[in-house]
Amino acid sequence: MDVVNxxxxxxxxxSASLHREGxxxxxxxxxxxxxDDNSPDFVVEVASxxxxxxxxxxxxxxxxxxxxxxxxxxxxDASVHQLKGSSSSIGAMRVKDVCIAFRSxxxxxxxxxxxxxxxxxxxxxxxxxxxxxxxxxxQQQILAAGGSIPVVE
Amino acid sequence: xxxxxxxRDENDSFPVGMRVLAVDDDPTCLLLLETxxxxxxxxxxxxxxxxxxxxxxxxxxxxxxxVISDVHMPDMDxxxxxxxxxxxxxxxxxxxxxxxxxxxxxxxxxHGACDYLLxxxxxxxxxxxxxxxxxxxxxxxxxxNGSGSQDKPYIDSSxxxxxxxxxxxxxxxxxxxxxxxxxxxxxxxxxxxxEDLSTQKKPRVVWSVELHRKxxxxxxxxxxxxxxxxxxxxxxxxxNLTRENVASHLQALFLNxxxxxxKFRLYLKRISCVANQQANMVAxxxxxxxxxxxxxxxxxxxxxxxxxxxxxxxxxAFTSFQHGxxxxxxxxxxxxxxxxLPSSGLVQLSPVQNLGNTxxxxxxxxxxxxxxxxxxxxxxGMPMSLEFDQLQNNRAASHVGQFPSVDNTTVLxxxxxxxxxxxxxxxxxxxLGVTSNSLLLEGSSQLPTLHASNLxxxxxxxxxxxxxxxxxxxxxxxxxxxxxKADIQNQASPISCNAGKIISSxxxxxxxxxxxxxxxxxxxxxSINSLRAVNGDMxxxxxxxxxxNPIFNRNVGFDFVDPLSIKCSEGENLAMEPSVIxxxxxxxxxxxxxxxxxxxxxxxxxAMEPSVIxxxxxxxxxxxxxxxxxxxxxxxxxxLASAMAKPCYSPVFLAQTSSNFCSKxxxxxxx
Numbered sequence: 001m002d003v004v005n006x007x008x009x010x011x012x013x014x015s016a017s018l019h020r021e022g023x024x025x026x027x028x029x030x031x032x033x034x035x036d037d038n039s040p041d042f043v044v045e046v047a048s049x050x051x052x053x054x055x056x057x058x059x060x061x062x063x064x065x066x067x068x069x070x071x072x073x074x075x076x077d078a079s080v081h082q083l084k085g086s087s088s089s090i091g092a093m094r095v096k097d098v099c100i101a102f103r104s105x106x107x108x109x110x111x112x113x114x115x116x117x118x119x120x121x122x123x124x125x126x127x128x129x130x131x132x133x134x135x136x137x138x139q140q141q142i143l144a145a146g147g148s149i150p151v152v153e
Numbered sequence: 154x155x156x157x158x159x160x161r162d163e164n165d166s167f168p169v170g171m172r173v174l175a176v177d178d179d180p181t182c183l184l185l186l187e188t189x190x191x192x193x194x195x196x197x198x199x200x201x202x203x204x205x206x207x208x209x210x211x212x213x214x215x216x217x218x219x220v221i222s223d224v225h226m227p228d229m230d231x232x233x234x235x236x237x238x239x240x241x242x243x244x245x246x247x248x249x250x251x252x253x254x255x256x257x258x259x260x261x262x263x264h265g266a267c268d269y270l271l272x273x274x275x276x277x278x279x280x281x282x283x284x285x286x287x288x289x290x291x292x293x294x295x296x297x298n299g300s301g302s303q304d305k306p307y308i309d310s311s312x313x314x315x316x317x318x319x320x321x322x323x324x325x326x327x328x329x330x331x332x333x334x335x336x337x338x339x340x341x342x343x344x345x346x347x348e349d350l351s352t353q354k355k356p357r358v359v360w361s362v363e364l365h366r367k368x369x370x371x372x373x374x375x376x377x378x379x380x381x382x383x384x385x386x387x388x389x390x391x392x393n394l395t396r397e398n399v400a401s402h403l404q405a406l407f408l409n410x411x412x413x414x415x416k417f418r419l420y421l422k423r424i425s426c427v428a429n430q431q432a433n434m435v436a437x438x439x440x441x442x443x444x445x446x447x448x449x450x451x452x453x454x455x456x457x458x459x460x461x462x463x464x465x466x467x468x469x470a471f472t473s474f475q476h477g478x479x480x481x482x483x484x485x486x487x488x489x490x491x492x493x494l495p496s497s498g499l500v501q502l503s504p505v506q507n508l509g510n511t512x513x514x515x516x517x518x519x520x521x522x523x524x525x526x527x528x529x530x531x532x533x534g535m536p537m538s539l540e541f542d543q544l545q546n547n548r549a550a551s552h553v554g555q556f557p558s559v560d561n562t563t564v565l566x567x568x569x570x571x572x573x574x575x576x577x578x579x580x581x582x583x584x585l586g587v588t589s590n591s592l593l594l595e596g597s598s599q600l601p602t603l604h605a606s607n608l609x610x611x612x613x614x615x616x617x618x619x620x621x622x623x624x625x626x627x628x629x630x631x632x633x634x635x636x637x638k639a640d641i642q643n644q645a646s647p648i649s650c651n652a653g654k655i656i657s658s659x660x661x662x663x664x665x666x667x668x669x670x671x672x673x674x675x676x677x678x679x680s681i682n683s684l685r686a687v688n689g690d691m692x693x694x695x696x697x698x699x700x701x702n703p704i705f706n707r708n709v710g711f712d713f714v715d716p717l718s719i720k721c722s723e724g725e726n727l728a729m730e731p732s733v734i735x736x737x738x739x740x741x742x743x744x745x746x747x748x749x750x751x752x753x754x755x756x757x758x759x760a761m762e763p764s765v766i767x768x769x770x771x772x773x774x775x776x777x778x779x780x781x782x783x784x785x786x787x788x789x790x791x792x793l794a795s796a797m798a799k800p801c802y803s804p805v806f807l808a809q810t811s812s813n814f815c816s817k818x819x820x821x822x823x824x
Contacts, residue, residue, distance in 0.1 A: 027273045034188050034276075042188060050181040081225055085251030086181035089273040 004147030011138045015152040018135065023128050028091030032151065044139075047132050050090045054125050057083045061118050065111065076114060077106040083121070094124045168283030172196045172216065176206040176234070177223040177249065182272060186221065186249075189276050195283075203229035207237060214242050218286045221270075224250040224257065232264045239265040245285040249274060358398040367391060368402060 018024045028043075035042040057079045064076045084099035098120045105113030139149050173195045177183040183199050190197040198217070200206050203226050210217065220238055224231035235246045248261040251272040261269045267285040270278055360368070371388035372380040382400035389399070 030273075030275065031185070034192060038191075039188060046181060046184055046188075049184055053179065053181050078225065078227075081251060082179050085223075085225075085272045086179050088251060089179075089182045089185050091273070 004142060004145045007138060007142045007145060008147055008150050011135070011142060012150055012152055014135055014138060018131055019152075022093050022097075023131055025091045025093040027088065029152065031091060032149075044136055046090055047136070050086055050092070051125075051129055053086050054083060054095070058118070058122055058125065061114075061121075065114055065118060071109075071111055071114070073106050073109050073114075077103060080106060092124075092128055095121060095128060098124055168286070169194045170196050171283050171286060172218045173198070173282075174206055174209065174217045174220045175199045175222075176203055176220065176226070177201060178226045178228075179223065182223070182249075186274065189274065189279050190221075192276060193280050195279075202226075203231070203234045207234065210238060210242050210244070214244075217244060219245050219247065219282060221247045221249055221282070224248055224252070224261070232260060235261065235264050235266055243289070245289045247282055247285065358394065358402075360402055364389075364391065364394075365402075368399065 015024075019028075031043050031046060039045075060079045061076050064072050064079070080099050080102045084096055084103070087093075087095040087099060098117055102114065102117035102121065105117055142149055173190050175183060175186045175190060175197060176199075177186060178201045180201065183201055187197050187199050198209070200209065203222070206220070206222070207229075210220070222231050222234055226234075231248060231250075235248065238244055238246050245267045246265065247268040247270060248266040249270050249272060250257060253271045258269045267289070268282065358364075367389045368385060371385045374388055375381075375384050380403075382396050382403055385403070386394060386396045386399045
């Protein structure tokens with residue numbers, strides 16, 4: 001029990017820090033609430049999907065922006081838009097914020113700006129992925145130790 | 154069955170188990186959506202492809218209650234999906250997007266979305282979406298039953314039916330027939346409804362002949378300018394009648410008129426093409442298919458493929474014309490250039506198939522269903538087309554039979570008239586058509602012989618009110634009808650012209666080609682002669698409209714054209730905003746369903762706000778440029794009334810230069 005409590009406290013702290021640092025927002029909490037006995041791995045599932053999707057979109061954007069002959073900003077914008085949608089759905093606040101900036105560069109057809117944003121997005125995405133993986137590991141540990149995941153408000 | 158079950162469930166466990174189809178190409182969002190919806194206890198089906206979604210929906214229309222769709226999708230634009238679902242399946246659709254731009258939201262709503270949610274979507278929002286289903290169901294039911302809204306005049310039922318049909322690419326003809334029959338039955342049953350308003354849960358106002366007479370009298374007394382629902386109500390002094398009832402009645406008439414106008418225009422357009430070769434009295438009243446519009450084929454117009462020779466037409470027309478009243482009026486040769494009846498344009502009495510179908514513009518025309526009921530001297534939608542058939546085959550009788558509405562009450566075979574009008578012979582005859590149709594609306598069964606001769610007896614559909622001479626005069630601006638495309642679409646409301654005044658007198662006289670003065674032989678303009686108002690004064694509409702002539706001339710002394718024929722089912726129809734498009738003087742009124750998809754013509758649809766003026770029984774629709782939509786709600790009735798009050802337009806003549814027509818062809822109109 002001590003182990004469990006410890007793990008749980010760790011979990012809570014870590015969650016709180018992620019929220020504090022803006023990696024996650026309220027939407028993520030909503031997701032966690034949705035998780036229940038019917039869908040015990042819901043959050044992990046959604047997060048995995050998100051990572052996959054994110055990678056795909058980043059690749060699309062990179063490819064589009066690399067075009068020397070002429071960047072198809074519409075396509076980039078479409079990808080950014082989708083990324084924005086999914087990141088906001090999962091609660092990935094920082095990623096979403098970068099997407100917002102990214103979109104304005106797309107509209108302005110500013111290739112440099114877009115490339116910069118793409119870098120930022122990639123960076124934020126990696127950070128978030130790591131953080132979430134840590135969080136999920138903690139969750140696993142708690143469950144393995146027989147405890148339950150505390151709900152972080 | 155499922156629908157029934159759901160309805161049943163409404164009382165017990167709805168919205169539990171409500172069947173939602175969720176469409177989103179983003180897997181993260183889709184999973185989230187699915188989970189949220191499941192959490193709300195809905196029954197969720199997901200797909201990441203809009204095309205798959207459509208397939209699923211088409212397989213079984215009753216499989217789902219609600220659709221939620223993302224806006225940005227790779228295989229199909231979310232708005233497009235929205236429209237298609239709304240049109241084909243009439244399901245409530247909720248849009249979803251990460252982009253909350255007002256413009257986009259607006260677009261969603263105008264395309265018919267019942268809600269627009271922003272990502273990330275929250276469970277609280279999803280918990281309320283079932284309301285949309287209920288709301289929609291209620292409307293749908295109202296549509297089908299033609300009942301419900303207490304303010305709906307009797308006409309509504311048929312109109313509602315007509316509307317209901319919009320969604321189905323059905324056999325409109327058949328449906329109309331059924332509906333008409335139903336309506337008649339209903340009418341009989343509801344004859345006393347006026348007194349029962351208070352006892353009914355949702356009293357429906359049945360616009361009986363007496364009531365309508367009072368209405369007309371009130372309007373006449375007030376004068377066109379002042380005939381606002383409130384005052385009309387006061388003058389009528391009928392117990393249990395509300396301002397809303399009156400307003401809706403007014404609007405119904407107007408809508409019918411506009412519908413008629415549109416049909417007529419289309420008709421004229423068609424005719425113009427044909428006109429070159431012969432008189433084009435097109436009994437376009439019948440369903441006008443785009444293809445039909447083509448002069449050559451004219452299939453749409455109830456087959457008046459051939460502008461049959463005048464004689465033929467005449468016979469046909471007259472036979473079908475049951476109500477002599479109007480016909481009588483039409484006796485004055487001058488005006489009645491029935492030949493020009495562009496039934497298609499105006500009176501698209503025939504039910505328009507696929508109203509919802511954007512692709513088929515022509516069919517849209519058909520949707521003008523002139524409510525055959527009672528007052529409405531409405532041009533029965535079908536009749537028109539039927540007319541053509543008759544024309545073609547001189548099977549007046551049969552045609553008449555076809556009109557669903559041909560029952561006494563119904564309407565007008567405007568088409569019939571138009572058919573007759575189509576004086577094949579007139580090469581230049583512009584389109585008259587309209588007039589006959591509208592005229593015909595004259596409910597009186599007196600149409601004896603339209604001397605225009607072509608008024609079919611079928612026109613008998615005219616409503617009982619013989620006094621109603623509703624003319625929809627549409628003055629074609631001697632130019633081709635403007636893209637009636639839009640008009641035709643969504644033309645669900647039948648335009649009923651009570652008096653069936655037909656406007657536009659083509660050079661063809663009804664009786665044996667009498668060329669009255671107003672005729673301009675080559676002019677596209679049709680002089681609407683003598684579209685007599687119910688009161689028997691055939692006002693000579695005979696004005697040939699020239700291209701640049703003002704379409705509407707004011708005619709003094711018109712009685713209020715009882716736009717009985719304008720049927721408007723308050724609830725649903727009101728939702729339609731007729732958009733009136735004026736093209737070169739033609740006023741096309743096209744009601745558009747809210748949120749209905751008007752393909753490709755969005756711009757066109759709402760160009761005009763017609764003001765309808767009734768003069769001597771003619772309902773003149775006066776185009777306004779850049780107007781707003783004709784509001785489909787009661788509120789607008791007053792506007793309508795005032796619009797109607799606007800004077801200065803005499804019966805409109807549908808005039809079309811044959812050349813115009815020809816060049817344009819129906820397809821243009823329709824498209």
